[in-house]
Amino acid sequence: MQLLNDKNSLITSYLLIFIFLALLIPLHLTVSFFSGFLVFAIIHSLSKSSEKYIDGRYARLTFSVVVSLIIISLIVLGIVRLISFIHYDLQGARLDQFNAEIDILLQQVQAEIIKYYPSFSPYTTISLKDQLFAYIKENLGMLRHTGTNILHSLASMIIAIIIGIMISLHQIQPTAHIPAFKAALIARIKNLATAFQNVVFAQVKISLINTLLFIVFAHIILPICGVHLPFAKTLTILTFIFGLIPIIGNLITNTLITVAALTISVGLAIVSLAYLIIIHKLEYFINAKIIGTKINATAWEVLLAMLVFEAIFGITGLIIAPIYYAYLKLELKQQQMI
Template structure:
């Protein structure tokens, strides 16, 4: 006996996906959502583009294995580098060199600040470091809690990636009769995956634009003016990597670039910060324009969705807003409601 007819199955699938999307942010599963769907989207896109040359089932299996090996390799490499940094770089001469570099950096920052704020204290890098360590000691509980959250998010991200790979592999199974509810639910998930893929791949374009603008500023404009930003190559790479994270990525790179500029002069730091703020504000419109084009929506629609979600959920809502709106619009179009 069939419990749900086709119409009820469709309604039930919409309710289920709505509940999932509604609890995603309150349960702090955004990182897991992104990592799992990202792996699934990459495998799906690669296997789809290679189906002309390889059978679809074997293509998914091949790319799943390759991506699994890449993820495992990156994790092992990261852990190995961390162990190497702790055991070797933070011992002996490397520790002395690191302390010297930190002292020089603090002295440069302090010297520039004192030019504009003569009453700035402390006047020695030693007391500045003492205050920093005292702050860390006072907030040790908060830092420990933050570290625990980071480890939990990392573990959740790995599990979500594994799920994404397993879901991709599940499509290798031969087709058979599927109940109406399962068909409807799979359709919802496929639409969500399509919306996610459109938005995330558009974010890659946005990150490239941000990186190009930073290259123009740091590699062309500043050298012409006689300034050479420290760690400029590293900052360029970080600008692209963090730029893949909507909004928050820009905040991270803005902070790093401003601190680097502060080692040269306060005025350069202010100019850099002003430039980055302008770029950051432009990203709202660039983001809305690129993503809107990808999902056939006007820029103002995406901007409105971002503003509403930011007001409700904060920064996390701002990040997921384009995906949610893209999915909503895709579903409405398929039902001929818009």
């Protein structure tokens, strides 16, 4: 006996995907969502582009193994580097050198601030460090909670990556007869994956634009003016990496670049921050334009979706809004409602 007919199966699949998307942000599963779908999208795209040369099943298996090895290598490398930093760089002479570098950085920042704010206190690096450690001590509970959240997000991300790889491998199996409800649910997930892929790959273009603008500023404009930004090459790499994260990535790079500029002068820090703010504001329109083109939506539609989701869910909603809107529009088009 068939419990659900085709129409009821379709409606039920829409209800389930709606519940999933509605609970994604409140349950703090955004990182897992991005990680799992990103791995799946990468494997799917690589497999699809290589189907001319390799059989689809073997291509998917090959790229699943390759992506798995790369991810495992990066995780192991990160853990080893962190352990090495804690056990070697923060002990003995290395610790003294690390402290000396921090002292020099704090002295440079302090000297620049005092030029513009003579009443700035404390005047010594030692007291500045003492106040910093006192602040950390007072907010130890919050920092511990933040650390726990980071570890939880990291664990969830790894699990989601494994799930994404497993789903990619599962598609190697030949497809048999699929019940109506299962087919409808798979169609919803495929549409969501398509929307995710369109938006995320568009974000890569946006990150490249941000990086190019930073290169123009840090490697061309500033040297012409006789100024060399500290860690310019490292900041360029970080700008691209963090630029892959919508909105938040820009905030992180803006902070790092401003702090680096502050070691030279407050004036340069203000100029850098102003330049970055302009880029940050332009990103709303660049983001909307590029993503809108990819999902066949006008810029104002994507901007409106971002504003509404930001008002409801905060910064997380701002990040995920283009994906949700792209998925909604794809489903509406398939049902010939728009």
